[in-house]
Every structure is written in C-alpha cells, then in structure tokens.
Amino acid sequence: MxxxxxxxxxxxxxxxxEIRHTSxxxxxxxxxxxxxxxxxxxxxxxxxxxxxxxxxxxxxxxxxxxxxxxxxxxxxTKRGRPTMNKSPKKPVKYTSSELSELERLRLENRQLHIENDYLKKVEALARRKDAQRKKNGPSSKS
Structure with missing residues (x-):
C-alpha cells in the first residue's frame, strides 16, 4: 500500500x-x-x-x-436503472362472456357520457335564461 x-x-x-468520492x-x-x-x-x-x-x-x-x-x-454495461421498455402491450384475449360484458359496459359508458353532456347543456341553457331574466328585469317574461 x-x-x-x-x-x-x-x-x-x-x-x-486525497480521498475522492466522485463516481x-x-x-x-x-x-x-x-x-x-x-x-x-x-x-x-x-x-x-x-x-x-x-x-x-x-x-x-x-x-x-x-x-x-x-x-x-x-x-x-451501463450503470443505473435500465430504461423503461416502450414496447406495445399484447392484446388481451377475452372469453365470449367477458367480451359481451365488456361490450355492454362500453355501451353503458357511452350512454352515460351522452346523458352527462345533455344535462350540462340543459344546465347551461337554464343559466343563460336566468341571466337574461335578471338583465331584463322582473317585469318581462319569456
């Protein structure tokens, strides 16, 4: 030594x-x-x-x-963690009962989205009418 x-x-x-601590x-x-x-x-x-x-x-x-x-x-060899693998995932295979359940849930989800959008539009329309009534005063009716 x-x-x-x-x-x-x-x-x-x-x-x-000198003691070095650099890697x-x-x-x-x-x-x-x-x-x-x-x-x-x-x-x-x-x-x-x-x-x-x-x-x-x-x-x-x-x-x-x-x-x-x-x-x-x-x-x-590289030091540190390996990079994340960005390869595409394998498609999931479903049984026929799972597939029909999945289709049913997708349809239900789509219907709920449509209903939600409709309710948002109705609410926006109601707010617009309220704002118009306040602007025109209490004597006018639509």
Missing amino acids: TDTWAAQYQHFGVKGL QNYRGQFKLQVLNWRKEHDETYQNTAIHFKIATPSLICTWQKRFDESGLDALF
Missing part, C-alpha cells in the same frame, strides 16, 4: 493522496484501451492507473476480471 501512495504522490502530488463513469471503449495497453506493455495495475490518470488501480483489476469472466460485453 505504501508503494501505491508513494507512486500517486510522485505523479499527482498531494492531490493524488467517474468510464466508457467501454476506454476500459478496453486501458486493458490492451496494460497487456501490451506488461504493466502493473498501479502503473496503468498512473498512465491513464485513474484514481484507483483496483478499478482496472475489476475491469480485467469482468472481461476474463464475461467477455467484451462486460466492459460496455
């Missing part, structure tokens, strides 16, 4: 010894580049981290393990 601290101090100064999100292509460079130059995780200015050498070790266990796709 002392070698790690000394190397970080040599390359980054006091900032290299850097490295792209898959960058991870692959780091692993390839390490293999080509036969370097340690520490020296590779210093070369690429990565704060924690163990992160490179984690990438290597993932690559060894699961292959290339393991380096290109």
